């Protein structure tokens with residue numbers, strides 16, 4: 482090896498290999514570790530470090546980077562509105578992921594605004610979790626493309642952490658893995674409502690506390706796109722209200738994608754909604770627009786007696802769209818407000834039903850969702 486004719490070409494090859502690795506590191510997002518750490522590994526473990534980086538550490542240009550860190554500002558704010566002038570934070574083009582039985586996702590075109598809360602809804606098995614895992618880069622699509630302009634962080638519905646770490650150590654770990662960390666661990670824990678549990682081991686956490694810890698980790702990561710898979714599913718009513726307020730505030734500075742079965746929560750905090758059914762996105766747009774477009778005039782009738790008689794009578798009328806029984810009486814959908822206001826009282830009177838109260842029903846996402854999911858072919 483003392484002969485320069487032997488080691489010089491080898492050294493030149495290794496140098497060229499390192500240059501190639503660094504060029505890739507600069508031009509692409511890195512996976513699993515921050516870029517600075519990969520840079521050290523490439524240099525310290527020639528050439529194994531470079532090979533390792535090229536195989537597992539190099540990310541596609543279109544997928545999200547691992548979580549960085551920054552302090553999310555969380556002022557008390559009104560419901561956020563999407564910023565139309567900024568490019569979307571995430572966009573998918575005909576993204577497809579199929580599992581045996583032709584289930585999964587079929588050519589979904591999702592557009593998540595740069596700021597605001599995007600509510601993702603759909604019945605069980607509609608593909609919400611699959612879509613979120615594709616957005617987070619945890620799964621590769623079978624077809625289609627995904628583009629993001631910002632870093633993405635996913636909080637699964639049942640986050641799992643090392644049981645022997647405390648809550649503070651867990652958040653601190655994620656914070657330190659992020660290269661530009663400025664978010665205080667205690668601040669993130671406080672926002673997620675875990676200050677009192679900061680020094681408790683995570684192994685003893687309830688499901689609701691684990692969900693809160695997942696949110697604290699997401700906050701400490703500083704990612705700009707936050708994917709929250711059913712973040713309130715294990716929380717009590719007070720906890721739900723707290724987390725919904727937090728999500729609302731986060732939507733001012735972040736793109737938050739929030740999946741839930743609790744449609745009242747989505748209606749409360751989301752400004753954009755995407756409805757998935759059997760792996761297809763059947764609606765995407767402002768929540769208010771969805772409510773306006775799909776809500777029929779509806780009336781709540783509180784009856785002391787005669788509900789069945791009245792329901793039979795209304796069933797055959799062409800201005801009545803639907804009649805549903807409930808404990809206290811009937812809910813009647815009409816084809817127009819005018820019909821409900823003028824014709825319905827006359828029918829109630831003619832049927833002999835004993836009316837206690839007659840109220841118009843406000844537009845609610847749950848009813849619209851059920852109509853969309855059941856009625857659409």
Ligand SMILES: Nc1ncnc2c1ncn2[C@@H]1O[C@H](COP(=O)(O)OP(=O)(O)OP(=O)(O)O)[C@@H](O)[C@H]1O
Pocket residue numbers: 580581584585603604605606607608609610611612
């Ligand atoms: N790893 C997998 N292997 C096979 N099938 C899968 C896999 N992951 C998801 N699926 C199927 O893909 C479809 C979508 O599942 P997904 O979990 O994304 O739905 P979801 O909308 O999140 O449901 P839920 O509301 O019940 O959580 C389902 O039919 C599911 O059975």
